[in-house]
Amino acid sequence: MNILFTTYLPEKGFDDLQAHRLVIPKASQSYFTHEELARLLPEADILVSTFDYAVPQDLLLKAQRLRLIANFGSGYNNLPTDYCREHGIMVTNTPEPVIEPTAEHAWALLNALAHRTAELDRRLRMPEYDGIRFGVMQNLGTQLYGKTLGIVGMGNIGQALARRAVAGGMKIIYHNRHRLPDETEHLYNARYVSLEELLSTADVVSLNLPYTPQVHHLINKETLAMMRPSALLLNTARGAHVDETALIEALRTKQIAGAALDVYENEPHISHGLLEMDNVVLSPHIGTGTWEGRISMCRCVSENIQNFINNNIHLLNSVL
Amino acid sequence: MNILFTTYLPEKGFDDLQAHRLVIPKASQSYFTHEELARLLPEADILVSTFDYAVPQDLLLKAQRLRLIANFGSGYNNLPTDYCREHGIMVTNTPEPVIEPTAEHAWALLNALAHRTAELDRRLRMPEYDGIRFGVMQNLGTQLYGKTLGIVGMGNIGQALARRAVAGGMKIIYHNRHRLPDETEHLYNARYVSLEELLSTADVVSLNLPYTPQVHHLINKETLAMMRPSALLLNTARGAHVDETALIEALRTKQIAGAALDVYENEPHISHGLLEMDNVVLSPHIGTGTWEGRISMCRCVSENIQNFINNNIHLLNSVL
Numbered sequence: 001m002n003i004l005f006t007t008y009l010p011e012k013g014f015d016d017l018q019a020h021r022l023v024i025p026k027a028s029q030s031y032f033t034h035e036e037l038a039r040l041l042p043e044a045d046i047l048v049s050t051f052d053y054a055v056p057q058d059l060l061l062k063a064q065r066l067r068l069i070a071n072f073g074s075g076y077n078n079l080p081t082d083y084c085r086e087h088g089i090m091v092t093n094t095p096e097p098v099i100e101p102t103a104e105h106a107w108a109l110l111n112a113l114a115h116r117t118a119e120l121d122r123r124l125r126m127p128e129y130d131g132i133r134f135g136v137m138q139n140l141g142t143q144l145y146g147k148t149l150g151i152v153g154m155g156n157i158g159q160a161l162a163r164r165a166v167a168g169g170m171k172i173i174y175h176n177r178h179r180l181p182d183e184t185e186h187l188y189n190a191r192y193v194s195l196e197e198l199l200s201t202a203d204v205v206s207l208n209l210p211y212t213p214q215v216h217h218l219i220n221k222e223t224l225a226m227m228r229p230s231a232l233l234l235n236t237a238r239g240a241h242v243d244e245t246a247l248i249e250a251l252r253t254k255q256i257a258g259a260a261l262d263v264y265e266n267e268p269h270i271s272h273g274l275l276e277m278d279n280v281v282l283s284p285h286i287g288t289g290t291w292e293g294r295i296s297m298c299r300c301v302s303e304n305i306q307n308f309i310n311n312n313i314h315l316l317n318s319v320l
Numbered sequence: 321m322n323i324l325f326t327t328y329l330p331e332k333g334f335d336d337l338q339a340h341r342l343v344i345p346k347a348s349q350s351y352f353t354h355e356e357l358a359r360l361l362p363e364a365d366i367l368v369s370t371f372d373y374a375v376p377q378d379l380l381l382k383a384q385r386l387r388l389i390a391n392f393g394s395g396y397n398n399l400p401t402d403y404c405r406e407h408g409i410m411v412t413n414t415p416e417p418v419i420e421p422t423a424e425h426a427w428a429l430l431n432a433l434a435h436r437t438a439e440l441d442r443r444l445r446m447p448e449y450d451g452i453r454f455g456v457m458q459n460l461g462t463q464l465y466g467k468t469l470g471i472v473g474m475g476n477i478g479q480a481l482a483r484r485a486v487a488g489g490m491k492i493i494y495h496n497r498h499r500l501p502d503e504t505e506h507l508y509n510a511r512y513v514s515l516e517e518l519l520s521t522a523d524v525v526s527l528n529l530p531y532t533p534q535v536h537h538l539i540n541k542e543t544l545a546m547m548r549p550s551a552l553l554l555n556t557a558r559g560a561h562v563d564e565t566a567l568i569e570a571l572r573t574k575q576i577a578g579a580a581l582d583v584y585e586n587e588p589h590i591s592h593g594l595l596e597m598d599n600v601v602l603s604p605h606i607g608t609g610t611w612e613g614r615i616s617m618c619r620c621v622s623e624n625i626q627n628f629i630n631n632n633i634h635l636l637n638s639v640l
Contacts, residue, residue, distance in 0.1 A: 008457060031455075050456045072456065100465040100489060107488070108435040111428035115610070117603060118432065118441035124602050125442070125595050134588040134604050135351075136370045136392065136614070137328060143610035145420040167487030168427070169420060268454040275445050282444050283437060284454050290435070290463035294456070 001309065004044035006053045007031045009072065013298020016306060034059060041066065046305055051075050057083045068308050070301045074098045075210060076319055085320050090308065092317045094300040101293030103160030105286065106236040109260035110204060113232055113281045115141040145169035150202025152195065153209025153237065154180060161206060162188040173198055199226040204234060211238035219243065224250040232258045236287045239263040248273035251280065262287050321629060324364035326373045327351045329392065333618020336626060354379060361386065368621055371395050377403045388628050390621045394418045395530060396639055405640050410628065412637045414620040421613035423480030425606065426556040429580035430524060433552055433601045435461040465489035470522025472515065473529025473557065474500060481526060482508040493518055519546040524554060531558035539563065544570040552578045556607045559583040568593035571600065582607050
């Protein structure tokens, strides 16, 4: 089998595929261009793609041998799934290994925002600490213990975030397409509410839902106006959930108190307004980006491929 | 009763003492000088001090009416306790309201270090993002889920940190003067180990013990040498627990992988070496520094005073 990678991924995660021919971009961190991929695809039986690399339909026209696209990532909106379905190309993803790293990163960003960790660390490194003084009534943050976390999208990642927040003394409310079973709600003492109630009562609003056109700009001028002046917004899902211009305006006018963001509307571009504000914490879309998380995701891709080769279809993370 | 405050504290926390005369420094954020205090102390029945403000024994010589020092803080090494004991001056502290804020801050700092939150936020705000690129193998952090947290000092704060870490998927080992009861260990699935085993096996070493001369420079050249090259050090207890020069050397030579610090050997001075390193997260001694935490501490001081006035000695957080 010829297995073609769009993107450099550590070979260590693919030890079990040694019997096959792996074509991975040589330089670490590099991606094949579309031209390079077009040349290589006719020889490929399996394509390994990553969530941040779009594979346009045109490229697949000459991929006559292609039987599987094993996507690295939980989302697969980078792939032309309709074309794949029509042409009998199976598509798999890696939903399980992204759960804990993403929830951990969301919780890290929220804690950094509430305790002003990034802001104070940044200012302490400036000349004369940028005026920071030590003192009991100085540099005060916001306590999360006792506050209410509103989770929009209570899937696996939302629940892994809830588990951390409960241990941190937070109360959980959530909104979801479907209400969760009682026993799941009891795990987190979570209360199902309408989106309006969530936005207007939560101290922290966290977005943990997948992107679909129906939820484009879910957070916009109108929904930001429903939030409390003390509320914090946490987005580790997809940039297009939030109207970034409206968010900047809401932060400037103190309509809400702060935001912690891992994703942006026009990545890798981050709006200048966000880069200027101290009540914002920013990370460069690294929700699942720990070494351990990346290796687990590689192993999951590798398993998906082995299951495909061995016809273990029932064990496959197939999304089509 | 005349109640004298060494330091500005928000009046809101002392509503219940309205019947008494409160002498609080006028400007918010300000502290009385020792000279000002010397003038005011002869009229004071009760002194409210804060953990960061030393009250030398000399100052108390003319405090003939003084019956109680109600310290704001869990520690009280800022007070001449021997003198107070000899002269029948009672001393109280605020151990309970500091537990959750301090554990929350420790957890926030550790998550920021592991996920590079402060570093990446700082670099994204520099021209052209300081070279940061978005990409699946870029900017990777360290996952806490699955790792081992070693807690030195498993008191209330250590346990509140353990509760958060367990929810974050960490395994807990601890060292303490006394081993905890079985039922407490079971709460966190925590294993009691020697200090040597803790230092040599933990992925994260967290200091949560009070300061006494016996634990001065507990973390020094020798103990740092026992730690793993991938280990992270977390200090939210007291600066003097750590030989800062030895820590900087260990970070420079990659003997350990990183440090998250809220406290320093010579506060408010922070060693220049620490301010230069990206694998370090720094905060200006704000372990208990949230608005909510400060108000709770004020209310606890106020209750201690009321209990003293009403002779409810058994309800008092008396430390002498």
